[in-house]
Amino acid sequence: MGALRDAGFRSGGARRRVVELLGSEGCALSALEIDRRLDEVGRASVYRVLEQLEELGLVRRLDIEGIAGYERAEPGGEHHHHMVCARCGKVIPFEDERLERAIGAISRGSSFDVSEHEVVLRGTCSRCAS
């Protein structure tokens, strides 16, 4: 990712590996899971890199059930939200245009300047329900 170099970052191994992993993953990973998958990378580096990437707007940080999840940000500002199964913990991404419009309307109608939003639906996934 040239965006990193453009932002004045040097290219070390830890950051490259974290970026590659998140790039290959469609949905959110926790910091500890990233650390677990990248043996050569120290845990502190994982957190530091994630923080930098979030500030640059290259990754989105989510708070699903108390632990932070990180996923790559799509270029066009496109994004999805998450359904979390209370039984098995599975996280399922979804998109919904109507939901986005409703949030846009809230943003426009309020004196609070909304820059990001996050929606989590909790319940039971189809597999656990059957």
Added chain:
Amino acid sequence: MGALRDAGFRSGGARRRVVELLGSEGCALSALEIDRRLDEVGRASVYRVLEQLEELGLVRRLDIEGIAGYERAEPGGEHHHHMVCARCGKVIPFEDERLERAIGAISRGSSFDVSEHEVVLRGTCSRCAS
């Protein structure tokens, strides 16, 4: 709260105090803040009571920015969501019927059985923006 006695709970001091505090508070408090405000109550009791109350559906648990918040559940299933100022940390509750309808539609149109949902808007509050 008679609902607690009905559920087979004895009436000890810790639970009563937590219930009273949450009852008097309109919006979410963190477990540590509840502990801080209730000197006579042990921290473990605060967490235990909150867990029980959540299971009984008497309080709602939220994950705003990595730490859990707890607020009393309204009888009619009415609820609000939250805007969080990234600058000063202020949490502002809001309600929006259109947003609720959009989520209801998602729930109906999906094989995932949605029982709860949570929406967090992040940005800048009017005071910090000016």
Added chain:
DNA sequence: ATCTGTGCAAATAGTTTGCATCCTC
């Protein structure tokens, strides 16, 4: 008298920070 509720302290999980070293530029 029994058995739940409570408090304390220790254990755990997630995250951040300090510091010496490594390596890119």
Added chain:
DNA sequence: GAGGATGCAAACTATTTGCACAGAT
């Protein structure tokens, strides 16, 4: 060669658990 990047370990914060004791029924 200088300064950012990294890894390790220790510090911190939020939460959970174990256990002995108090207190409600």
